[in-house]
Amino acid sequence: MEFHFELPDGYSYQDMLMLCRAYVRKGPVRRWLDRLFRLCMILLGGAWILSALSWLDGGYVGETPLWILVACPMLIGLFLLALGLFLDRLSAWGSRRRNLQDLGRISVCLDADGVIVETKKGKDIRPYSAFTEAYACKGYWLLFMDKRHAYILPQTAMTTGNPEDFPAFWVEKTGMPIKTIR
The missing domain is CATH 1.20.5 (Single alpha-helices involved in coiled-coils or other helix-helix interfaces)
Structure with a gap:
């Protein structure tokens, strides 16, 4: 099973606002x-x-x-x-x-091996063991690698996969549940 997220213009101001609030x-x-x-x-x-x-x-x-x-x-x-x-x-x-200058289109793929993120600046491959916690908040999944770095995955940006299956997939691959934030 795979999940793809496409952000044609990169992370928006609203995406960053959700991350700061979460x-x-x-x-x-x-x-x-x-x-x-x-x-x-x-x-x-x-x-x-x-x-x-x-x-x-x-x-x-x-x-x-x-x-x-x-x-x-x-x-x-x-x-x-x-x-x-x-x-x-x-x-x-x-x-x-400060952080998202000239990234352009962001493509995130979660497959059997790990998380693959492609931007204009290059390709980043992270194994699932690199993530410390995950949160669901108002239509977003936030996958934290450490205290200050996270991948922001808007549910509306999902192009492949079913949003209802994503939490079970995440638990299967990482062993950690997705916590919900109001």
Whole structure:
């Protein structure tokens, strides 16, 4: 039995966004640290914005121009607020931009021997023993090779094979189940 996945334009922004979100969701400690970090960034951003707005009430500013007292804290506050609200989107954008330059079409084949990935840059063959864990999340399978590297397999990109048979095939080849992430 074989499974083929074809990604004509490579990994999309949505694929990378799903990987970033799944990475945070797969560990309970990481999930709570992410929420705590986001909350801190939102609160700090709000504090900087309120600090900037407090200078507009006409208080004593001395020799410093008012636009410096307002603009600097306002920009810092907006940056921290954006970081807290859009952290996963910024991570996905940065990962895609940094790691997936000029890959072009991605073809993934899972056969009896292992996982074969072909891109414009070359061919990568991995045995099933190279994978540490696998997750299913909202129409994707994420096959992790280590903590930070994974193959993203959208179920809609499957050209050969049946999506219902894939989890059983994976368990047969690797001996590890595919864990589900909400």
